[in-house]
Amino acid sequence: MPRMLDVSDAVRAEIGDEEADRLLAGENAPGSYDCTSCRTPGDSGQERTSTVLFVGDETAVLAFAHAGCLPSQVVQVTEEQLQGAVRSIGSGPVGQPEKAVPEQAVLGVTSGLVLIEGELHPALVVEPTAPIVRPGSTGAGDDFLPLLIEQGFMPVTALTTVPPVLHGWSVLLAVGQLHAVLQPSPNGGQPVAWWQAHQPLQVTDSWRAAANKHQQVLMFAAPVGSIGRQPREDLLRESLDKAAGSGKLVAAALPLAGT
Secondary structure, three states, X not given: OOOOEEOOHHHHHHHOHHHHHHHHOOOOOOOEEEOOOOOOEEEOOOOOEEEEEEEOOOOEEEEEEEOOOOOOEEEEOOHHHHHHHXXXXXXXXXXXXXXXXXXXXXXXXXXXXXXXXXXEEEEEEEEEOOOOOOOOOOOOOOOHHHHHHHHOOEEOOOOOOXXXXXXXXXXXXXXXXXXXXXXXXXXXXXXXXXXXXXXXXEOOHHHHHHHHHHOEEEEEEOOOOOOOOOOOHHHHHHHHHHHHHOOOOEEEEEEEEEO
16 A cells, blocks of 8 residues: 655655655555654554664664654664664664664753853753663663763762863754754764754854854763653753752763854
């Protein structure tokens, strides 16, 4: 049965006309799926569905999303971000799209101003929606903070000093909107997106002014369930202090890319 799929020119160019036509004919497309954006169920036979191709250094994973959540597009991610998804659906030819939705946690990102040493600093607080397991691990633990510490983030026990700068990483801000957190490419090329907004996130004028003043953004990260979506900056600060006090917070200062 034909599916209500959107396959963008960019996705078609990556997977080839033959594969794209098979998807549109319903041969390889799933009926039901979990939206790679909002993580709720969808049905490509009943509602418009976008094909989203996540492309790493060596692997590609074809995912599906409600058309209202995401347009059909190609998303560049790190190979590490794809490994858990690829392993969960079996190995395939290197460089060929795997036909499954990536079962990866979504990184929730909140922006806010944090007062440290009497001065307001622009901050991003990152908390996944599920435990992050080390690539290749079969355990059920949460390796989110250890993986970040290995990348250079520092454990924080109290928000009393500004964390050190993590060179090679940066925060991409363009036209007053937050687009991505970039990390060094493992191959030494252009930085790649560690986190990328599905749609650019609007930040406040005061946040952007502080970012331009300091030319850096403080990134705090905590395991799932540590911070939550706090509606006010004072509540966000309380949650950060609590996470720091319980040893569940890492941080770094990331240079600002863009304006």
